[in-house]
Amino acid sequence: MxxxxxxxxxxxxxxxxxxxxxxxxxxxxxxxxxxxxxxxxxxxxxxxxxxSRELTGRLSELLSEIPIEVVITSECVIALARQQLGSALHEGQVAIALTDHIHFALVRHQQNLPIRNVLQWEIRSLYPKEYGIGLAALDIIEKRLKVRMSDDEAGFIALHLVNAQLDSEMPAVMHITKFMQEILHIVKYQLQLDYQTDSLSYNRFVTHLKFFSQRMLGKRGVYSDDESLHDVVRDRYPQAYKCVDKIDRHIIKNYQYKLGSEERMFLTIHIERVRKETLALGESDDEA
Known part of the structure; x- marks a missing residue:
């Protein structure tokens, strides 16, 4: 070999x-x-x-950045899911998304920046098998990486497993795709970005939009009484937040749906990551 x-x-x-x-x-x-x-x-x-060569490229980029023990831990969780769910998982998709999520969760844990899963009750109720695997994943992570995460992370892991099994009817998939394209278009022209579609930040953003669009089109909003972190994000990333304002106006006009503060916060964070990485990659190309 x-x-x-x-x-x-x-x-x-x-x-x-x-x-x-x-x-x-x-x-x-x-x-x-x-x-x-x-x-x-x-x-x-x-x-x-x-x-797919695209999936291979994205996975290669991810594995080159993440410690091997985190990757192996993620694979242990995927193997457990494969065994217990008894249904087909999109292996490349879940390998990328779940590994990236666990690594990012570890970074947030080290920085003492936990994120509360406001959909925890719904996830536990609607996806009990996946949530059970999420709880078992916390034990695997603790055993292998010596970090105990909150039950909120079990919910996030469960959502990744649900997404890896997703096989929606074509009309729903088309509706979601159309909505995602609209949001990507707004961000692209509002911030004058030339998307690097093979970058991690872009693919993280697209993954977030997929979950967000499913909730939004189903009129299942995310609401929180805690405005403190939202205000920090708004003040720290004004360009991205201004873009979210435009997205909010578009959604109100075309979908009769208003963003909650939690949704605004997460969209702002993802848009800022895309903006920074796109600009950085553009500068690298100019230097070359």
Whole structure:
């Protein structure tokens, strides 16, 4: 097995016998290795064979940034879900989304920035199997990473598992897609962005819009009495927040739905991440 590209000491890209790209992971498997070197198969702990080059690229970017123990922990959770749900999971989708979420949750925990899951009751009631796996995931995370997260995170993990099984009827999918395109269009032209569609921040934003659009089109709002964090985000990211104001006016006019403060806060955070990463990547291209 020859290495096509080294991402870091623990992650490489290889080609299978058919020439398809695979992402291969293992502790130290690429130490002092370079492209075209042989890979020791005994060091391989996990192989991701994804059908889409886009998914492979996104997963490669993610794994190159995240500690290997976090990735392995996420895979343990996915294996548990695969065993208990008895239904098909979109493996590439959940590998990317859940690993990214767990890593981001760990960063927030270290910075003492917990986020309350205001949909906790609904998740626990509507998706009991997924929520049960979410609770078990907290035990796995504590055992492997020595961090105990709140039950709110069990709800977030459950939502990722629900999304990984999602098989909506085509009219609903088309409606959601149309709405997401409208929001992406507003952000693009309000902030004059040239989206980097293979970047992590863009894909995080799209994932958030998917959940948001399902709630909004179903008229299931998210409301919170705690305005403190919302006010901090509004003051810290004025450009992104102004963009959310425009989105709010669009939704009120076309969907008869008004954003709550919690929804405004999360949209602002995601838009700001896209804005900063897009501008940074644009500057890098100019320098090149």
């Amino acid at each position: 020859k290495i096509a590209k080294v991402l870091n000491n623990n992650v490489v890209i290889v080609h299978d016998e058919h020439g398809n790209e695979q992402v291969v992971m293992g502790r130290g498997l690429a130490f002092k290795k370079r492209a075209n070197d042989e890979l020791d198969p005994q060091l391989v702990e996990k192989t991701f064979a994804l059908k």
